[in-house]
Amino acid sequence: MSRLIAVAGATGTQGGATARALLRAGHPVRALTRSPDSAAAGELARLGARLAYADFTDRASLDAALAGCAALFAVTTPFPGGVEREVADGVALLDAAAATGTIEHITLTSAANADRDTGIPHFDSKRRVERHLATLGVSWTVIAPAVFMEQYTRPPTPQGLRDGIFARAMAPGRPFTLIAAEDIGAFAARTLTSPAEFAGRRIDIASDVRTGEEIASILGAACGREVAYEEVPIEQVTERAPELAPMFRYFATVGLEVDVAGLRRDHPEIGWHGLADWAARQDWRLPA
Template sequence: MRVLVTGATGAQGGAIARSLLARGHRVRALGRRPGDPAAARLIELGAEIVHGTLDEPRSVARAAAGVDAVFVAGAPIEGGADAEVRHGLIVAEAVKAAGGAHLVYTSVASADRGTGIPHFEAKAAVERTIAALGVPCTILGPVYLMESLLAPASLHALRRGVHAVPLPESCPLQQLATDDMARFAALVIERRRDFLGHRIELASDELTGAQATAALSRVAGREIRYAEVPLAEVRARSEDLAAMFRWLARGGHDVDLAALHAAYPEIGWRRFEDWAREHLAGALTRAVA
């Protein structure tokens, strides 16, 4: 199949592009900078890079022409709610103009529950736009990503032996490995008829802060302690993020992991500790003062 992947040089888009290429599909990646090292790696794997951005409707329309499916990840929180909605409309209109292409949009779990969290509400608005345009689509709703621990501040704290999260230590948190999401998105694209018109929420594992810290300690081979980051510190950086962590602390996502994993065992859902061994083992064993 021919698939356009937007944001293919980012974490989510890159994971889906690599997953599709590994499964023998033809990937066209929309890239802002043709010389980007991430784009170069995708070219080595067989992807076609098309220059353009989600702010340029014509470039998106050109990229979407002739493809069987379009994968678009919701914008990161730093992009802002207005950009999220604008980009969603541009992609949805391009897919509709392409005629018959299957749009796979990565929103966020619980976006349809009226949480009041700004970036959740922006993604909900994109979902409504897609529905209003009548575009053949599947909506994926990921929960909190395990890859959040790869952010520089989180990595620095872990190297100092601290797992710092703006949630109480006893609070359960559902999490998703990006590779699991990529495999699921590839499955959706390959089995279009089974998933058209569906909204599916995705989660790999669920554990409390104490359980996650114990897992990180086992991976590190040394003690990692938990530290609850004051919500005021988060609010000073982003009211949007603070609203999300307030909501997560009150219960947050409620994906039925057992049912999801039983329905789609081929994904090989990742446990948090296994993900940490793959992505964090090196960083955790290099302690800093």
């Protein structure tokens, strides 16, 4: 219980969920963030986390933030800096962790199926960071989440739900693999506190699989209105968000393969959330 665990990206979706899971279990957390004065950082501090300023482009800040820690939750993002920035940030964080001499285990969060030839630029960048982690001589685990359910609470989905439409660039009956951020945090915390069980493993994680039509129905029931599914041509995605088009094209044609049933069987302690369970707990006050 005395092992200090560093959580990178602690004010973000995955880092925040991991920090909260660790704190609930009584583990000391050092929350790494570039914004220690933010409301999200303040909330973690109220929960008991120790805040530390950390900037992936500032090695001195990383060295100070990681000093004395026994484990690290590492997360990278291509937004807004791009995939090369993501790789550079990931390498910098992992190198700093390996150099501490105290960090015994690193859990890196990646993306489901990123170890395959997906052709998705920001999956390929995560694969490069994964490969670097394996060269450092430190015990490691890679967890690879599917698509976050939390995306449905963010624009443009609430606007669509207000109008009775759930639109995505995939066929209405196409399975879509999902996970709640809380489940990511719980699983990450498990790997950090039981490293021997998970060392050297790469694990794709998800908590539900639903078709587009099912998602529309579930979200409609949660927000109290009829919601219809609408298939959007992939050309619209290419025009509006070209950097995301390869991902949506992969989802629509290949899809993310995750053994949800196996995860629920082998790790019931996570308390996996189905989409309906997750949606029922959200605030669906839709925009006017």
